Amino acid sequence: MTDDGFLPGPRCQVAGATTGPLEGLSFAVKDLIDVAGYPTLGGTPDWATGRPVPQHHAWIVDRLLQSGASIVGKTVTDEVSLGILGENVHDGTPLNPKAPDRVPGGSSSGSASAVAAGLCDFALGTDSGGSVRVPSSFCGLFGIRPTLGRIDFTGITVQSPSSDTVGWFARDGTLFARIGASVFDAPMPAALPTRLLIATDAFGFADAAVQEALRPMVDRLAVLVGEPEPVLLAPQGLSVWQQAQRLLQSSESWATFAPWLDRANPRLAWSVARALAMGSLITDTERNRSALMREEARARMAYLLPPGTILCLPTTPFPAPLRGQAVSALAYPRDRISCLTSHGGLTGVPQVNLPGAHVDGAPVGLSIVAGRGCDMDLLAVARRWTL
Amino acid sequence: MTDDGFLPGPRCQVAGATTGPLEGLSFAVKDLIDVAGYPTLGGTPDWATGRPVPQHHAWIVDRLLQSGASIVGKTVTDEVSLGILGENVHDGTPLNPKAPDRVPGGSSSGSASAVAAGLCDFALGTDSGGSVRVPSSFCGLFGIRPTLGRIDFTGITVQSPSSDTVGWFARDGTLFARIGASVFDAPMPAALPTRLLIATDAFGFADAAVQEALRPMVDRLAVLVGEPEPVLLAPQGLSVWQQAQRLLQSSESWATFAPWLDRANPRLAWSVARALAMGSLITDTERNRSALMREEARARMAYLLPPGTILCLPTTPFPAPLRGQAVSALAYPRDRISCLTSHGGLTGVPQVNLPGAHVDGAPVGLSIVAGRGCDMDLLAVARRWTL
Numbered sequence: 001m002t003d004d005g006f007l008p009g010p011r012c013q014v015a016g017a018t019t020g021p022l023e024g025l026s027f028a029v030k031d032l033i034d035v036a037g038y039p040t041l042g043g044t045p046d047w048a049t050g051r052p053v054p055q056h057h058a059w060i061v062d063r064l065l066q067s068g069a070s071i072v073g074k075t076v077t078d079e080v081s082l083g084i085l086g087e088n089v090h091d092g093t094p095l096n097p098k099a100p101d102r103v104p105g106g107s108s109s110g111s112a113s114a115v116a117a118g119l120c121d122f123a124l125g126t127d128s129g130g131s132v133r134v135p136s137s138f139c140g141l142f143g144i145r146p147t148l149g150r151i152d153f154t155g156i157t158v159q160s161p162s163s164d165t166v167g168w169f170a171r172d173g174t175l176f177a178r179i180g181a182s183v184f185d186a187p188m189p190a191a192l193p194t195r196l197l198i199a200t201d202a203f204g205f206a207d208a209a210v211q212e213a214l215r216p217m218v219d220r221l222a223v224l225v226g227e228p229e230p231v232l233l234a235p236q237g238l239s240v241w242q243q244a245q246r247l248l249q250s251s252e253s254w255a256t257f258a259p260w261l262d263r264a265n266p267r268l269a270w271s272v273a274r275a276l277a278m279g280s281l282i283t284d285t286e287r288n289r290s291a292l293m294r295e296e297a298r299a300r301m302a303y304l305l306p307p308g309t310i311l312c313l314p315t316t317p318f319p320a321p322l323r324g325q326a327v328s329a330l331a332y333p334r335d336r337i338s339c340l341t342s343h344g345g346l347t348g349v350p351q352v353n354l355p356g357a358h359v360d361g362a363p364v365g366l367s368i369v370a371g372r373g374c375d376m377d378l379l380a381v382a383r384r385w386t387l
Numbered sequence: 388m389t390d391d392g393f394l395p396g397p398r399c400q401v402a403g404a405t406t407g408p409l410e411g412l413s414f415a416v417k418d419l420i421d422v423a424g425y426p427t428l429g430g431t432p433d434w435a436t437g438r439p440v441p442q443h444h445a446w447i448v449d450r451l452l453q454s455g456a457s458i459v460g461k462t463v464t465d466e467v468s469l470g471i472l473g474e475n476v477h478d479g480t481p482l483n484p485k486a487p488d489r490v491p492g493g494s495s496s497g498s499a500s501a502v503a504a505g506l507c508d509f510a511l512g513t514d515s516g517g518s519v520r521v522p523s524s525f526c527g528l529f530g531i532r533p534t535l536g537r538i539d540f541t542g543i544t545v546q547s548p549s550s551d552t553v554g555w556f557a558r559d560g561t562l563f564a565r566i567g568a569s570v571f572d573a574p575m576p577a578a579l580p581t582r583l584l585i586a587t588d589a590f591g592f593a594d595a596a597v598q599e600a601l602r603p604m605v606d607r608l609a610v611l612v613g614e615p616e617p618v619l620l621a622p623q624g625l626s627v628w629q630q631a632q633r634l635l636q637s638s639e640s641w642a643t644f645a646p647w648l649d650r651a652n653p654r655l656a657w658s659v660a661r662a663l664a665m666g667s668l669i670t671d672t673e674r675n676r677s678a679l680m681r682e683e684a685r686a687r688m689a690y691l692l693p694p695g696t697i698l699c700l701p702t703t704p705f706p707a708p709l710r711g712q713a714v715s716a717l718a719y720p721r722d723r724i725s726c727l728t729s730h731g732g733l734t735g736v737p738q739v740n741l742p743g744a745h746v747d748g749a750p751v752g753l754s755i756v757a758g759r760g761c762d763m764d765l766l767a768v769a770r771r772w773t774l
Contacts, residue, residue, distance in 0.1 A: 261714065263714075270660055277665065278664065
């Protein structure tokens, strides 16, 4: 069991290049991302069985090491990335340092926990359905889900190929943005975006206390970018988008993991196994209907977000739920969270969580979203972010 | 991990009464049956969590101890009794001493393994869908599924109340029958049954090699009881009965375990979790249709099996499958096995497996079935059983 976010046992340690733009920084790696010489355990006792120990770093790990950052550990993840809350029955639930009685969020739970506790400068996570964005919100961190497909996914455990991304967490906005400049090999934009949209449907969907808590953050964004223009993020319905994303993602993750389940008959938490079993029941008709909705969602995002425009919404509809609740008690909250995150997997746009608000003493974040490929525009805002 | 059928760690040891009909005998107890002072672990790491250590023996354990037998250990079981093959991903798969490359059968896997290896005189198991009968067949043992409801189930982990029974395994027919006389507090019948039915549908359903291997056993039964009269066990179809029993049992076991799954989010093998998830989807319509079929099956058994009549059938359609196969490779064999066992849960009649046949060097058994309450008639045959 662990509570600092790192895997138990001796820490994975890999020194980065002696010079480079990230020289001297320390980072942690979610244990679904390959580090050469260390098994990728994937948050379950049976994922690594029969798989060779990686001989190569994942592309992004290699990139960061070459930029001068050093690995100081691998971190706990929800089982094979299937979870949004960060409770792992095998490895234990990492501490949420900002709200110790609450979950850290997942599936990149340990990475968020370690960064929030100040145990490393930044950490890598993956995000298919919200696995960087949600723990960023719950642990009060900067966190990015990059544009789908922009970062080479080699050496990272696949879950749902049409939704999978790899991103990172940091406490400091300037550092957070510098990582992006290295990873994307892109300059920091000379100017900030000039148009701000506010997703009224997404704000209306969040708890009233969250709407209230995020207000100063929106005001700050208005100063940096421009007066917010109200728009509907999902004219078809956030819950309709959520359902489409859930079907596509569940169906793909079933296809991904079915051969392993069949061969290894692995030990899984009931909640994870049940979700996989339900994924196996999705029909072609449901898949096709969801794929059509995805086309509509992508068209909507392309319409809303030309270069220079960003959109803001609550990252999560509430702060982190309490730890240790029954499976059934978390089913509806989990679905509510994904109503605010499903546009990511569905449309592939980049999203950054900005920290700064609290409800009942627990963090909750404001997200900014840009058009595909405009990740640096979001990072430029993060770099200027102070409240 | 274990391979002798007993739980790892210090053995559960409870001395029986110093005198009694079972004086000096040793027995093992499936770890779904309470022994006072020992946690009932149920074949998973998360079953006992939050449950008090039993303060009382299960009724049958108490009865056996008072009869003079002593407990020498608790034995491995499929997770919360949900399995028919005996492969447990948490505790390991007990050895089948008669066919080491094959599964022992389950869910009373460890009890069958320990008795077959000669590590105790007899052992207790439970049987809802075949969990004593199948390991008896696979390990070459006498095994009984008693009449539903005849033995007090107090202190035994419930799976599917309308199917659950508790029985036992032994190597020796005389000893096997003596246990029954003590448990049922009944005299050994003065005469054997006088009429033998042979279930032609069940024989036809077994592998040709099994039919052939069982022939000398049927001949021996004919000498003891009478010339076999061919009958259909299940005029509606063995597979129709199997489907009805599967729906009823899955639906009941879901109802049994759902609160635990919800509260504890336990670690389960994928195969077990998936079966539970599918059980949650059974509709009232399906349940009602299955309950009607159960009435028909009960009427059929009452018609076929008046006192003095017994019926024989292959216990399993084949000997034990090889260990370590993929989940999908075992799905169809598992269903085929239950086509020959589902009459037990469906109708509540008692059944005894007689050992003696082999196919490819591995044991396979012949079963005898009597009308409800006629358990002692079957034990009387077992007592006379030699080949």
